[in-house]
Amino acid sequence: MDRQRVRTGTDETQAATPAALLETMMLIRAYELKLPEIGIKMVCTSVGQEASAAGVVHALAAEDLILTNHRSAGHLIARGADPGRMLAEVMGKSTGYCKGKSGTLHISVKDLGIVLTSTIVGGELSLAPGVALSQQQLERPGIVACFFGDGAATEGVFHESLNLAAKWNLPILYICENNQWQAYVHRRETMLTDHISTWAAKYGIESLTVDGNDVTAVHAAARVAADKVRTARKPFFLETYTFRMHGHMEADDLSYVDREELAAWAAKDPIQRQTERIVREGLLSAEDVAQMETRVRSTIESAVAFAGSSPYPELSELTTEIYA
Amino acid sequence: MPNVSVQEAISQALTEEMRRDPRVLIFGEGVATKRYDMVKEFGAQRVRNTPLAEGIIAGTAAGAAATGLRPVVDLLFSPFLCFAMEEIVNSAGKLRYISGGQFSFPMVAMALTGAGWGVGAQHNQNNEAWFVHSPGLKVVMPSTPADFKGLLKAAIRDENPVLFFTDIALAFESGEIPAGGEIVPLGKAAVRREGTDVTLISYAKTVHSCMKAAERLAEREISAQVIDLRTLKPLDEETILNAARKTGRIIVVHEASRMCGVGAEVASIVAEKAFASLKAPVKRLTGPDAPAPASFPLEQAFVPQPDAIVEAAVQLVEYGQTVAVRNLPDVAVAK
Ligand SMILES: Cc1ncc(C[n+]2csc(CCOP(=O)(O)OP(=O)(O)O)c2C)c(N)n1
Numbered sequence: 170m171d172r173q174r175v176r177t178g179t180d181e182t183q184a185a186t187p188a189a190l191l192e193t194m195m196l197i198r199a200y201e202l203k204l205p206e207i208g209i210k211m212v213c214t215s216v217g218q219e220a221s222a223a224g225v226v227h228a229l230a231a232e233d234l235i236l237t238n239h240r241s242a243g244h245l246i247a248r249g250a251d252p253g254r255m256l257a258e259v260m261g262k263s264t265g266y267c268k269g270k271s272g273t274l275h276i277s278v279k280d281l282g283i284v285l286t287s288t289i290v291g292g293e294l295s296l297a298p299g300v301a302l303s304q305q306q307l308e309r310p311g312i313v314a315c316f317f318g319d320g321a322a323t324e325g326v327f328h329e330s331l332n333l334a335a336k337w338n339l340p341i342l343y344i345c346e347n348n349q350w351q352a353y354v355h356r357r358e359t360m361l362t363d364h365i366s367t368w369a370a371k372y373g374i375e376s377l378t379v380d381g382n383d384v385t386a387v388h389a390a391a392r393v394a395a396d397k398v399r400t401a402r403k404p405f406f407l408e409t410y411t412f413r414m415h416g417h418m419e420a421d422d423l424s425y426v427d428r429e430e431l432a433a434w435a436a437k438d439p440i441q442r443q444t445e446r447i448v449r450e451g452l453l454s455a456e457d458v459a460q461m462e463t464r465v466r467s468t469i470e471s472a473v474a475f476a477g478s479s480p481y482p483e484l485s486e487l488t489t490e491i492y493a
Numbered sequence: 494m495p496n497v498s499v500q501e502a503i504s505q506a507l508t509e510e511m512r513r514d515p516r517v518l519i520f521g522e523g524v525a526t527k528r529y530d531m532v533k534e535f536g537a538q539r540v541r542n543t544p545l546a547e548g549i550i551a552g553t554a555a556g557a558a559a560t561g562l563r564p565v566v567d568l569l570f571s572p573f574l575c576f577a578m579e580e581i582v583n584s585a586g587k588l589r590y591i592s593g594g595q596f597s598f599p600m601v602a603m604a605l606t607g608a609g610w611g612v613g614a615q616h617n618q619n620n621e622a623w624f625v626h627s628p629g630l631k632v633v634m635p636s637t638p639a640d641f642k643g644l645l646k647a648a649i650r651d652e653n654p655v656l657f658f659t660d661i662a663l664a665f666e667s668g669e670i671p672a673g674g675e676i677v678p679l680g681k682a683a684v685r686r687e688g689t690d691v692t693l694i695s696y697a698k699t700v701h702s703c704m705k706a707a708e709r710l711a712e713r714e715i716s717a718q719v720i721d722l723r724t725l726k727p728l729d730e731e732t733i734l735n736a737a738r739k740t741g742r743i744i745v746v747h748e749a750s751r752m753c754g755v756g757a758e759v760a761s762i763v764a765e766k767a768f769a770s771l772k773a774p775v776k777r778l779t780g781p782d783a784p785a786p787a788s789f790p791l792e793q794a795f796v797p798q799p800d801a802i803v804e805a806a807v808q809l810v811e812y813g814q815t816v817a818v819r820n821l822p823d824v825a826v827a828k
């Protein structure tokens with residue numbers, strides 16, 4: 170399962186193909202839908218938000234570093250993480266990226282530049298300036314992509330992070346995945362604005378809100394945004410406006426979500442939209458798309474087999490790797 | 494050996510480590526203003542003032558530590574650590590383990606604490622035990638200029654997050670420091686005074702109270718040993734147990750409050766592993782479970798003083814004479 174999608178620094182100005190974006194979204198969807206199917210329900214999925222992950226992560230370069238939140242599977246998969254090792258981690262197996270010590274909520278993959286999945290809401294925002302400071306101080310070319318939700322934007326540290334990044338000219342691409350929900354509270358109940366990008370502007374950070382369910386639009390915006398951070402060496406704020414189509418976690422039945430709002434967003438499903446566009450524009454045939462689906466399914470089946478047959482960690486692992 | 498203040502010892506440690514390793518940098522509220530000489534030597538990139546936001550200061554340190562720098566952050570007074578608790582405890586302390594060892598967090602968070610300046614409870618709380626209780630962190634609290642320098646250098650070189658507490662009352666104390674700046678390893682206690690009848694175990698300013706008490710006890714022909722823990726995590730269990738086996742009488746002295754404090758841990762270690770050596774119950778002399786007062790006499794009353802230590806030591810020495818206790822032979826250490 171060698172799915173290294175990380176692009177090298179040399180082709181960083183090249184856009185991902187519409188087909189590659191579609192396949193990434195399909196893989197994210199297939200991976201996340203597989204989890205409840207095999208009985209894993211204490212997991213936060215990004216169903217409906219795949220365009221944000223695929224569009225943004227494909228706009229990053231190999232030397233860039235990523236921090237993200239509890240809803241990170243899409244970001245990891247788009248970065249080229251092996252779904253088998255991700256699933257193994259979710260299952261607490263020793264072959265997981267963090268040897269089973271993370272579980273679903275904190276997967277990091279140093280080799281892919283994924284520094285952090287924080288399940289402390291806002292944790293990614295608090296570490297991002299330091300990661301960017303390393304890039305700046307050690308004169309590394311990479312930028313830092315920091316994914317977080319609309320809920321995290323109501324944490325105090327969000328504001329501390331933006332203010333510091335703006336003042337210190339830190340190369341951070343902030344990506345706010347505004348999916349309208351903060352666990353069991355609608356965003357409307359927590360703030361007066363619809364768009365968190367308006368807050369960023371007040372800190373002196375250039376910002377943009379994009380249709381988070383249109384992968385083409387997200388990718389184009391993210392390429393512009395990443396390029397600005399890379400060349401200007403200062404932060405940029407990209408808000409992907411989208412919707413959380415599943416519960417806060419899979420075990421949650423969404424009974425509290427307004428049916429009309431849900432239906433309106435369901436009509437904007439990013440995978441369906443991209444499939445239709447690609448077929449309409451003649452980039453792929455329906456048959457090509459079917460082949461893509463088969464490929465994705467088989468990747469996920471191998472992942473399930475790999476994770477399922479992997480061993481649990483030795484109990485001696487309980488107290489290792491606490492101190493360096 | 495040159496005589497230097499604790500403040501100066503800290504500055505020397507920072508300067509020497511920043512000269513040695515270009516990855517070391519320091520930031521915090523007013524750091525660049527107060528350490529302007531360091532700005533001149535190392536540049537504004539490595540010595541920075543920050544916004545007034547302890548959470549992001551600590552978080553930035555953790556993020557930088559994970560990705561190649563070795564930050565030192567000055568968080569001013571220990572109660573302000575509450576604003577940085579999330580970043581220190583949940584990120585710096587846990588993410589190495591959670592990541593399966595992929596990342597490490599070589600950083601130092603400094604804070605002032607303790608009675609002495611009458612700053613009151615929102616600038617003074619001996620909360621070091623909170624961090625001792627959190628996985629993945631190390632905690633240092635020195636008592637002499639030489640240790641301030643040597644332990645800070647060791648903390649900066651350590652691959653783990655270290656909380657470095659400066660007892661306010663010691664900040665302007667002076668003492669000798671070996672030229673050349675010797676490293677003092679983390680996790681090693683110091684025997685400050687040898688003795689055979691009773692052991693006084695302490696750290697930070699109350700080490701000095703113990704030394705004074707030991708002198709007075711000597712006048713009464715009680716030989717007191719004084720141990721300075723210096724590092725609270727990792728705790729030097731071996732030195733503690735050796736002391737228990739040697740004198741059989743232990744008094745733990747600290748300014749932090751009693752319940753679940755470092756003294757409770759020391760007493761438990763001794764009870765679990767050197768019970769047979771004890772000639773009397775372990776005694777704790779600590780500050781009260783009260784916010785630190787500002788008024789000078791109240792603040793002094795907060796801190797265990799030499800007289801109280803002397804009294805406790807005399808009680809322990811007399812304990813076997815007034816209460817029937819069975820003295821089991823000490824098999825662990827033949828002395
Ligand atoms: C500090 C903290 N507070 C509360 C929670 C519980 N919690 C987990 S996710 C979540 C909602 C986060 O909302 P948002 O940032 O919008 O991200 P989303 O889940 O919508 O992707 C909450 C409240 C937490 N994990 N951390």
Ligand SMILES: [Mg+2]
Pocket residue numbers: 318319320346347348349350351352
């Ligand atoms: Mg949300």
